[in-house]
Amino acid sequence: MNIRKLIFLAVAALTLSPFITAPLALLLGLVLAQTMEHPYPQSSQKATHLLLKISVIGLGFGMNIYSAITAGKEGLLFTLASILIVLATGYFVGRKLKIDFKTTSLISAGTAICGGSAIAALSPVMKANQQQISVALGTVFILNSAALFLFPAVGHWLNLSQNQFGLWCAISIHDTSSVVGAASKYGEQALHVATTVKLSRALWIIPVSFGATYLFKTNKTKVQAPYFIALFVLAVLANTYFPFLTGYSHYLVSLAKSGLSLTLFLIGSGLSFKTLKGVGSKPLVLGTTLWALISVFSLYAIMVVL
Template sequence: MNNKTIFFAAGLVCLTPWISSPSALVIGLCLSSLGLVPEDFALNKVTKKLLAYSVVGLGFGIHLQEAITVTTEGIGLIATSIFCTLIFGFLLARAMKLETKISYLISCGTAICGGSAIAALSPTIKATEQQIGLALATVFILNSIALFVFPMVGHALLLDQVTFGTWAAIAIHDTSSVVGAASAYGEQALTTATTLKLSRALWIVPISFMSALLVKNKNGRAAFPYFILFYCVAILVSDYLPQYEFVYQGIFAIAKQSLVVCLFLIGCSISKENMKASGIKPMAFGVILWLLISVLSLSWLLYR
């Protein structure tokens, strides 16, 4: 069995619902480490296009009116947590002398919605697969920890359902982990966490446009993120034509699975040499930023 056969077989496996995002990343890393990735495969080009298509598809899973309602009710808390995370991330990255794009992706993943935010912002700031992979790996590891630690802390501090749901929505990166932690805590916590996290996902749009303005192409012009416009169109279409909900859910499911394939491709592009060269700084940065936001948000919720 040659490299191409193994590579494409692994890619097909990642299309199945039994492979999660972290698992796909690990599979890709294993193939890269074993030298089983075809050298003539345009990883960079395929990954960026698939990322953009996946982000557009995810837009069909967001219900605009529900997100706007929740955002209106908690706009102060949501906006403050996002901008504080980005500011803390910027200052911490400078203090640690961490590579700019990696720190920005981790900061945005922490501030907005984990892997989805990283996937949306990566093409906008022209991040490399190495930078994307390190950011995603950091977020996925912390997500896994949060899934178990947050409910334990919540029970230890006797947090009520609404307080825990709000804290989980603010301090846990990915929506899947937010839902997992909140559902383990209680039904009301799940409802609160899900709706708040949904409204935070909308911040991908303005953050992407602002990021594009900061990144110039070879002609000195801003790289306009056209795929974000289609992401907005997807949200609007699914909201104003609700009779086709079954179609939107199908597109959303496909988009989520294609994002898993993206992570497989990203893993394939990361080598041991690159990982060693990057060191432990990205992970240390992600942990410090995550702990800072988790503690500050919980403190505010407890003593407001």
């Protein structure tokens, strides 16, 4: 085993420590990405998707179904409005910037719904090529990384409540990993609200995928549903209705948070300068415009309504 692999594995193991927060784990990954070549690029991508799903399911053991339903209802209108606004704005801004329609659609859906998961689900439906997928993923991952550091700072600056901040994270941050990472830094209630609303938002992958099937005339392509959300709901139900789990839920949630930190480290380790350069300026302008729009719009609405 060479020195690169040893360093990578050692830092990855370090992120499992309870002393390493989600933003710090991401930062460690970003530092490694700029200082050495990734020793496990393919394995890291596969592990990221699996770890995120397992971690989200684990967080369900720290939640109550009644508070989850309340949070989901509260975020429904905000979610629907934000998705429609982002998809419509993305179409017009993409045309103005002369970005190809598939790349525009992937970036818009990634911003509107749930980042990399939406891009992964929609790309086979619209038959996007590898370049289009890479540009879209690179764009949302760059902005995700920024959000993980910026959102808690803005939340404290504006003195947002736990409920307000959790809802804002769920609507405005792309990927579930960064949503949970930012919310967990803010507080437990913010984490519960953010996770619940974000996962209900992720379910919009299904109708949007069917719409893309019609739009891109690919009716033979199978739509990928986010089945792990059902397991998250089962975990929440189990924690609510099976009292004997209460003594173990703390450990399961702690393991889930450690898994999330490792997930963010793996995401950061894949964002090298080469990756950033490959995104290009126009897609980044599109992604940043949409992200800024939904962040400001949702923050204003949440502060007025809640």
